[in-house]
Amino acid sequence: MSLGKLLQRPVLEVAPRLLGMRLVSELGGHLTAVMLSEVEAYDGAGDPASHAYGGRTRRNESMFGPAGTAYVYRSYGIHWCLNVVVGPAGEPGAVLLRGGIPITGRESMVARRRRHDHLSDGPGKLCQALGVTGEDDGRSLLAGPLRLEGAGGDAAGQVAATPRIGITKATERPWRFVLLPTPG
DNA sequence: AGGAAGATGCTCT
């Protein structure tokens, strides 16, 4: 299945299959990439923890775009967080990209992060490492300077589901998916 | 290793 098709499947099906895929950035003239290792599903209108719960607003506008659209929002006034819009057209499902393992452009990430460790192990850090900002909100992640690459689903069997982080509503839903460290 | 707390700005009621 193509990436574009995969992203049109239900959010809870797509989220774990994003693990192991690459997120590539050419933003700001630097080539950087990570392998996704941590994501969270937000199931649109039926999910009290979703930014789209309660309907369309100025901020969540891009969540109502086609699957593969980037939804970037400011978190706690300081950080940027990146989501991939997922699911059938018009349904505001999204997957928050919470973390990845650096695979390309480590030097650029170090420069952006101004440190040598914890480069992309958190949603705010991931955006900073890849140069993602509010400018990228609404952009397509299927092509262009910020894009997803990979078949997906390869990580099945190495994925754990846990409760989501940093939310106060619907905390019981195990919709955070992490790539288990490969033994050895 | 892990908890506490402050920074900071935007969105929506």
Next chain:
DNA sequence: GAGCATCTTCCTA
């Protein structure tokens, strides 16, 4: 004005 889908630094072990 309240409430955040967070990160860092500063502490105690």
